Amino acid sequence: MxxxxxxxxxxxxxxxxxxxxxxxxxxxxxxxxxxxxxxxxxxxxxxxxxxxxxxxxxxxxxxxxxxxxxxxxxxxxxxxxxxxxxxxxxxxxxxxxSDAQGHFTCDNEAQDKLLLLAAGCGVTPIMSMRRWLAKYRPAVDVQVIYNVRSPQEVIFADEWRDYAVTLVAEQSASAGFVSGRLSHALLSEVPDLAGRTVFCCGPAPYMAWAEEAVKQGGVTRFFKEQFFTPTTSVAAATEGLTFSKLSAGKTFFAPQGSSLLQALESNNVPIIAACREGVCGCCKTQVLAGEYHVSSTATLTQQEIDDGFVLACSCQPEGDMVLA
Ligand code: FES
The missing domain is CATH 2.40.30.10 (Translation factors)
Incomplete structure (x- = not known):
């Protein structure tokens, strides 16, 4: 094969x-x-x-x-x-x-107090880390808060019985679950919140809320997995850069500083992104006009580069753009 x-x-x-x-x-x-x-x-x-x-x-x-x-x-x-x-x-x-990729890992984290926050399928790297900590750093004080929509959606349900975890269910919270979502009240119950390093994984709005909330609580070391497609829309931005996507017959805006991938995703323009790091080539996009700089051209041929193809995740627009 x-x-x-x-x-x-x-x-x-x-x-x-x-x-x-x-x-x-x-x-x-x-x-x-x-x-x-x-x-x-x-x-x-x-x-x-x-x-x-x-x-x-x-x-x-x-x-x-x-x-x-x-x-x-x-x-x-x-x-x-x-x-x-x-x-x-x-x-x-x-x-x-592929080779394993990504920087969302706790094995280089020397702190002795951690808080792991997960929502939905974002629990996958969190469980990987939780097991790792139990085996290789058993002395570390680890708190976990895991949010699901309903109790039947807990992933690794059997395994969580081995670890201290606060399970939070938005709907139908049964025994063993806190009802609702991650909240300031729940975070205030975490012992020495400000002294913890926080790892967070879940949908983008959840991570944005969690980051703000724990930082308000005094946390200075916060890491999140950037893996998920943002769902918050910045399409309403009227300042910033203008993009015309000819094949989609669409014009949209994105704030200055957005990568081309962020601009496309936040305006619901279909684009496939896997690695988000300029490695896989999934997000190849052709720019017909506009200034930009790129941090990766991996997977692109010289001919494609000459024809204006970029990897959207690794493309930083410097002005308005016209896309094929
Ligand atoms: S998402 Fe992999 S290269 Fe852009």
Whole structure:
């Protein structure tokens, strides 16, 4: 079986698949070679073993602790990657993964008090870190607050019984759950909040709220996973840069300082982004006019660069732009 793309050189075999919640599955993969990764990192997955469709998923397993490499995936309507992984892939199939990537990891964090905040599927890197801390830094004081919509949506439900965790459910909170969302009141119950390093993962609005709230509470060390597509819209911005996307027949605005990817996503212009770091090539976009600078051209040919193609995640507009 040949590697679909040099970006995904790691072949792994599906050992088993476990359904976590009504719409989330964990795929346990066997890698016959040593696969180096750190708790909290992610990998690109070649979807349907294709060279061009790559998606990024957190490695929900923990190095040195987990028996398998695991991916925990929420099935999203119309999501090419999640539909394939949760609907078509079966035991014994092979997947191709990239090297582990990302900087959202706690293994270089020397602090002795941590607060881990997770919402929904954002719990995947948080659980990876929680296991890692339990094994390699057992003396660290770790508090966890995990938000879900309803109790049946708790991912890794059995495993959380091994750890101290505050579970928060927006709806139908049953015994063992706090009703509602992450709040100032809940945060005020965290012992020595200001002295903690905070790791946070979840939808963008949740992370934005959490960051502001813990910083108000005196936290100075806050890390978040930037993996998720922003859902807050800045389309209403009337100052800043103007973008015309000819193929979409659309003109929109974005604040100065936005990357091209942020400008597109926050205006709901369809764009695929997996790594967000100029590595995978998913977000290739053609600029027909406008000034910009780029931090990565990986995966682009010289001809494409000459033709104005950029990686939107690594493109910083310097003025108004016209896009193909
Ligand atoms: S999202 Fe991977 S290169 Fe832009």
């Amino acid at each position: 040949t590697m679909p793309t040099p970006q995904c050189p790691w072949r792994m075999q599906v050992h088993h698949i476990h359904q976590e919640t009504p719409d989330v599955w964990t795929l346990s993969l066997l890698c016959h070679d040593y696969y180096p990764y750190r708790a909290g990192q992610y990998a690109l997955v070649s979807i349907a073993n294709s060279a061009t469709t790559l998606r990024a998923y957190t490695l929900s397993s923990t190095p040195g602790v987990s028996e398998y490499i695991t991916l925990t995936v929420r099935r999203i309507a119309g999501g090419a990657g999640s539909q394939w992984l949760t609907g078509e892939v079966k035991r014994g199939d092979y997947l191709w993964l």
